Structures are given as C-alpha cells and as structure tokens.
Amino acid sequence: LDRYNRVTEDVVRELKKICGPRGVLTGGSKSLHIYSHDQVAGKTYARAPEVVVKPSTNEEIVSIIKLANRHRIPVTPRGAGSGLSGGAVPIYGGICLSVERMNRILEIDRENLMAVVEPGVVTNKLDAALREYGLFFAGYPMSEEFCFIAGNVAENAGGGKAIKYGVTGKYITGLELVTPLGDLLQLGGKRFKDVTGYDLVSLMIGSEGTLGVFTKIFVRLLPRPLHRITLLALFEDMETAIALVPIIMTQGRLIPTSIEFMDQLCLHATCKQLKETIAYEPAGALLLFEVDGKDENQVRRDATTIQQLCEEHLAQKVYVAETEEESERFWRIRKQVPWVLKRINPAQSLEDIVVPIARIPSMMETLMQIGEKYDVLIPCFGHAGDGNLHATPLKNPEHSGEHWERILPEILGDIYRAAAEAGGTISGEHGIGHKRKGYMELVMSKTQIEMMRSIKRVLDPNNIMNPGKIFD
Numbered sequence: 129l130d131r132y133n134r135v136t137e138d139v140v141r142e143l144k145k146i147c148g149p150r151g152v153l154t155g156g157s158k159s160l161h162i163y164s165h166d167q168v169a170g171k172t173y174a175r176a177p178e179v180v181v182k183p184s185t186n187e188e189i190v191s192i193i194k195l196a197n198r199h200r201i202p203v204t205p206r207g208a209g210s211g212l213s214g215g216a217v218p219i220y221g222g223i224c225l226s227v228e229r230m231n232r233i234l235e236i237d238r239e240n241l242m243a244v245v246e247p248g249v250v251t252n253k254l255d256a257a258l259r260e261y262g263l264f265f266a267g268y269p270m271s272e273e274f275c276f277i278a279g280n281v282a283e284n285a286g287g288g289k290a291i292k293y294g295v296t297g298k299y300i301t302g303l304e305l306v307t308p309l310g311d312l313l314q315l316g317g318k319r320f321k322d323v324t325g326y327d328l329v330s331l332m333i334g335s336e337g338t339l340g341v342f343t344k345i346f347v348r349l350l351p352r353p354l355h356r357i358t359l360l361a362l363f364e365d366m367e368t369a370i371a372l373v374p375i376i377m378t379q380g381r382l383i384p385t386s387i388e389f390m391d392q393l394c395l396h397a398t399c400k401q402l403k404e405t406i407a408y409e410p411a412g413a414l415l416l417f418e419v420d421g422k423d424e425n426q427v428r429r430d431a432t433t434i435q436q437l438c439e440e441h442l443a444q445k446v447y448v449a450e451t452e453e454e455s456e457r458f459w460r461i462r463k464q465v466p467w468v469l470k471r472i473n474p475a476q477s478l479e480d481i482v483v484p485i486a487r488i489p490s491m492m493e494t495l496m497q498i499g500e501k502y503d504v505l506i507p508c509f510g511h512a513g514d515g516n517l518h519a520t521p522l523k524n525p526e527h528s529g530e531h532w533e534r535i536l537p538e539i540l541g542d543i544y545r546a547a548a549e550a551g552g553t554i555s556g557e558h559g560i561g562h563k564r565k566g567y568m569e570l571v572m573s574k575t576q577i578e579m580m581r582s583i584k585r586v587l588d589p590n591n592i593m594n595p596g597k598i599f600d
C-alpha cells in the first residue's frame with residue numbers, strides 16, 4: 129500500500145477541474161460503496177475507492193491518467209461492476225474510473241458489418257440497436273442486460289452462444305485506448321484480417337483493465353439469424369445428460385448455438401422459485417439447447433435431430449419451444465440459476481472452471497467428492513457445449529463464518545487442481561481479477577507468469593493501472 133500516495137484534497141480539486149464537479153464523487157464510504165465491489169460474494173474481496181471519476185471524453189481520461197502517474201495513485205477502470213473475479217475492485221483504493229458516461233453507439237456501419245461504440249454501452253442496447261439493421265454481435269455474455277461492452281472486452285467474456293459463435297474477443301477488430309502512461313492510441317480498426325506485427329488488439333482483450341482504459345471499441349457484426357428454436361431436455365442424472373453432448377455434434381452432425389446444463393440442485397431450486405410447470409421433479413439434470421439460422425426448415429431439421437437424439441439417449445422429457453415467449457421462458461430457468469443460488473446462500477463462491485467436454489462427467493464426480501470432503505454443497509451449472517462449469521460451493525449453514533472463510537481457499541484449491549489435472553483451467557470466462565490470482569501457478573509456468581509481468585512493467589512502469597489483478 130505504501131507504494132501509492134493517497135488521494136488528497138488537492139488531487140480531488142485537480143480531478144474536478146478535469147471532469148467537472150459532477151464528474152467526481154467523493155465523500156463517506158456510503159456514497160462510494162457501490163464502487164467497492166462487483167458481483168463476487170462476500171466482503172473479503174471488497175474495497176472502496178478514495179474517489180470515483182466519471183469522464184465523458186478521451187481528453188479527460190488522458191488527463192486523469194497523467195495525473196495518476198504524477199501523484200502515483202492507482203486507477204481502476206470500471207464498467208457495470210457485474211464481474212465475477214473482483215476485477216473492477218480498487219484493492220489499493222485510489223481512483224475508480226467509471227466509463228458509465230461514455231455510452232454512445234458511435235456508428236453502425238452496415239456496409240462493413242462493423243459497429244463502433246464507446247466503452248459504457250450496455251451490451252444488450254447494442255444488440256437492440258442492431259436488430260433493425262438485421263445484424264448482431266455474437267460474442268456477448270449472459271449478463272447482457274446490464275454489463276458494458278468494455279467489461280466484456282476486458283474479460284473476454286463468453287456466454288450461452290460461445291459453442292457456435294465463439295467469445296467476445298473473436299468479434300473485436302480494433303480498440304482505441306488510453307495507455308497506462310496517458311497516451312491515446314488506436315490498435316486495429318475496421319478490418320477482418322491484420323498480421324501487421326504483434327497482435328496488440330488480442331493482448332488487450334482479456335487484460336482485465338491492467339493495460340489501459342478502452343475508449344472506443346470496433347465490433348465485428350454478423351447477419352442476424354432469422355429463426356431459432358429452443359429445446360429443454362430433462363434427464364435422470366448428469367452423466368446421462370452430459371454423455372449426449374458430443375453425440376449431438378458427431379452423430380447429429382451439427383453445432384448447436386447453445387448447450388447449457390444444470391444439475392439437480394440448480395434445476396429443482398430454480399424451477400421451484402419460478403413455479404415452473406415442466407416435469408422437473410423426477411429429473412436429476414437439465415440440458416438446454418438452441419439452434420438458429422437463416423433457413424427455417426434447416427433450423428427445424430436441426431431441432432428435430434436434437435429431439436430424437438435426446439429421446440434415443442434416455443431423456444425423460446423433451447420440450448420444444450415454438451414461440452419466442454416459450455424460448456424466453458426456458459432461458460429464464462437457466463439465467464435465474466446464479467440469483468437463486470445467491471438467495472439459497474449468499475455465502476458462496478461462483479466458480480468458472482473449464483475442462484475438455486469429455487471430462488465433464490468425471491469433473492462432476494470430483495466436485496461431489498470435494499463437497500463431501502468439506503461437508504458443503506457444490507451445485508453446478510453452465511455451458512456444457514464448451515466445458516465451462518459454474519461450480520458454486522455454498523457455505524453449510526451449520527458451519528460458522530470463520531470455518532467457511534478458512535475452508536473456502538482449500539475448496540477452491542481442490543477444485544482448481546482437479547480442473548488443471550483434467551486438462552482444463554481455473555477460469556473460462558470470468559477472469560482472474562484478485563479472486564483467483566493466488567492460484568495462477570496451478571495452471572501456468574513461472575516463465576509464463578513472468579512474461580506477463582514483463583509486459584505489464586514495460587507498459588505501466590509506475591504500476592498504476594488496476595494493480596494487484598491477475599498477478600501481484
């Protein structure tokens with residue numbers, strides 16, 4: 129901490145000169161509370177900034193970063209604060225730089241299938257604007273109703289459609305950013321191909337706010353699929369359900385848009401909460417499929433293939449949504465899971481491991497053993513199509529808070545080690561932030577980590593840009 133200086137009244141005065149008095153938030157911890165955490169549960173990972181700035185232009189951001197370097201004050205870029213790794217939490221205090229005011233869609237360029245947006249655009253708003261152009265941004269996560277596009281890029285977010293369309297980074301062809309030393313820079317642009325030197329756009333994607341503040345984002349768009357069908361299949365147990373995933377792709381010869389899964393605890397708790405009428409009670413697992421495309425008949429054929437394969441492979445029941453309302457209803461069951469688990473017990477840890485898809489069943493078995501070892505429940509849901517599992521250890525209500533704080537790092541260590549041993553890794557989409565940085569050596573060599581540190585040192589010699597994230 130003593131590497132950094134405090135935000136003094138003089139600094140606040142300078143910040144107000146830069147952003148105007150309404151662009152600077154100070155005061156007691158109450159007014160800054162909202163900026164002290166993201167969606168990671170518990171107070172362990174929270175820390176309030178000393179001041180929040182809400183710039184509305186690039187020039188303001190450049191001035192803020194130069195000031196921060198001069199005074200050696202840390203700066204943490206912040207989007208909507210929906211992150212699940214503590215990435216936007218200013219762990220050394222200092223300045224929280226919120227991009228919430230920079231929320232304009234600057235251009236939808238239909239001829240080039242590109243959108244150019246400011247960092248604070250809510251992801252769903254971009255999608256809504258693209259609708260009338262017959263286009264869409266395929267890389268978005270399932271928090272799209274509230275997260276910002278800059279947060280998606282900084283985390284390289286994935287989501288429910290990643291199996292067919294890939295993750296956010298695949299659709300980012302250019303970035304304008306303010307570097308940690310305060311230079312305004314554009315990398316890439318409206319071009320689908322670019323091998324001119326090192327791929328610095330890719331370096332920035334997933335950099336978790338540690339290598340610069342994104343001020344403009346170039347998003348590659350796709351023609352919007354005209355039709356979609358959602359299917360919900362119930363199975364006796366996870367093993368039967370997950371065994372079907374590769375069969376759909378190999379025997380069915382199709383890549384669905386989505387293959388999501390929920391285990392028994394997630395399924396029962398969510399359906400109960402939503403007063404669902406699907407026959408979930410005898411079921412031990414759920415798979416949710418979606419297929420989309422331009423040709424209605426092809427989409428129907430794909431849906432029929434999935435339905436038949438589910439039935440041939442012991443699905444207890446398959447529901448096919450024919451209307452948008454029904455599709456939304458099925459997706460609501462999946463999207464509600466994290467909120468329902470939070471209601472069951474806010475003392476929890478929503479995880480994000482990823483394993484090769486064929487290892488999902490053995491990983492689920494290992495999660496059960498880890499749960500038994502520590503006497504806690506570890507419900508699991510996520511993206512079966514790409515092996516991204518949201519295992520979520522919940523505090524046992526019979527354990528004390530201190531006991532939970534003590535065993536949680538051990539539980540996480542066991543889960544991460546098991547993922548690594550299965551050929552996977554500790555985060556598929558939520559990032560490392562400061563929540564998972566202590567576990568990086570489980571999945572990365574010292575040389576790899578040192579390589580990342582060297583890049584950070586060169587670009588941010590004063591270590592003011594979101595310090596303490598990904599690695600110390």
Ligand SMILES: Cc1cc2nc3c(=O)[nH]c(=O)nc-3n(C[C@H](O)[C@H](O)[C@H](O)COP(=O)(O)OP(=O)(O)OC[C@H]3O[C@@H](n4cnc5c(N)ncnc54)[C@H](O)[C@@H]3O)c2cc1C
Nearest residue numbers: 207208209210211215269270276279282285286337342557
């Ligand atoms: C219910 C729920 C569902 C979710 N589903 C998914 C999902 O399906 N897939 C998925 O990947 N994630 C998911 N998430 C996690 C989260 O929504 C994503 O990580 C999202 O991309 C974060 O965006 P944000 O704007 O909230 O970023 P924040 O949480 O504010 O910040 C995240 C990181 O981005 C950096 N950052 C923010 N703005 C900038 C900028 N302008 N320049 C540089 N760095 C910046 C921050 O410093 C921080 O490191 C979910 C979260 C919730 C609560």
